[in-house]
Amino acid sequence: MRVLAFVVPILFALSAEQCRAQEITRIGILADFSSVTSDGVGTAASMALQDAPDRDRRFKVETIWADHQRKPDIATSIARRWIDTEKVSAIVVSGDSGVSLAVAGVTGEKNVLSIMSDVALLPRERKAPTFNWTSNDRLIGLSLANYLVENGHKNFSIVAPNTASGTALAKATSNVVTGLGGNIIEVSNYSWQGSWSGLRASAPDTTVVMFGYFLNGILDQIDDQKGRLRLAIGSPFFLTDIDKIGRSRLECAIFATSFYWDANDATRDWAKRFVNARRDRSTVLPDMIEAGIYSAVRHYLRALLEARDSNVDRVAEKMKQLPVDDFFAPNGRVRANGQLVHPVYIVQVKSKNDIRYAGDILKVLEVIPGIAAQEAACGTPCPKKGACPQSSDQPDCPCPKGNACPQK
Structure with a gap:
């Protein structure tokens, strides 16, 4: 018993030290919940975290999400709060190009990486890395x-x-x-x-x-x-x-x-995983927004882990260097202007x-x-x-x- 009494405090001490060494990374997801459900968005993000594991346990990754209601003022207010008080490292926006551009202004001002689902042409002058991922008009x-x-x-x-x-x-x-x-x-x-x-x-x-x-x-x-x-x-x-x-x-x-x-075996396999992973036990199948959020979050995490650093510019550069190659963008890559090439x-x-x-x-x-x-x-x-x-x-x-x- 004396041995156990000695070992256990050391294990707890190591665990505490390990926690102190981890960097907390929060990803904020803004979506139009009239088109998707928060559980669907959360499920897609959780799957991405599982599929890009941090084996070195360097980062503690959390996701938060909110409904922007297709209103730029609501979206920018949420984005500012997330950056200032929640300390998010990246924001993923989906469901409205006007909202996306408004949030891009906030992330540029605050030097936070952003991934836009639906902006046709990203601003030429960008103060922080911005990516276009899923679709646009x-x-x-x-x-x-x-x-x-x-x-x-x-x-x-x-x-x-x-x-x-x-x-x-x-x-x-x-x-x-x-x-x-x-x-x-x-x-x-x-x-x-x-x-x-x-x-x-x-x-x-x-x-x-x-x-x-x-x-x-x-x-x-x-x-x-x-x-x-x-x-x-x-x-x-x-x-x-x-x-x-x-x-x-x-x-x-x-x-x-x-x-x-x-569309194909890869999309069907992921959709089956998605339905099985839903906490609300809904059988509603995933759509473009959930698939895009999964792909964007997974690729961001892969870049974060490869860079071994949360610096926004270094992570962005890794995102452009690494191939995407998932069910959403087979043989995909991110171009220098931040546009994901996908079918x-x-x-x-x-x-x-x-x-x-x-x-x-x-x-x-x-x-x-x-x-x-x-x-x-x-x-x-x-x-x-x-x-x-x-x-x-x-x-x-x-x-x-x-x-x-x-x-x-």
């Missing part, structure tokens, strides 16, 4: 436009919000369509309050490309013209959106996404008769390799599709100077 919308024209869609009606970003997306989409030989029948705008003059397209087999989130008014018109108008959704779109709107109203609609749980899936909502099992919601029409999707996001077709090397690091377009996509 430009990557998704212009990849979709390329696919549609190359697969027989000729006449287009573009519907976008009457904001600066909406106008820019409509113009970029028009450039892609006409550059590949398609026709723009009309471009119409709506306000965020839902004020909209409606569709006027009269050409047969018109494809309506919708940007933003005001779908119901457009669907009302398409419901009346089924067989003549086809729907394509150019903004990031989620499985929960299909449930909210109703699958019957969206049958055969085409959109692009950075993740679909049933984009062109998918179509299945009709009721085509559904084979629970969760069988989408049909994968095409998988666009990461660098080809980056080319599409330039805004006009590259001179030769697939010609741009993955190692190219131009800020806004992956093509090399001698074969560059237009920057405007």
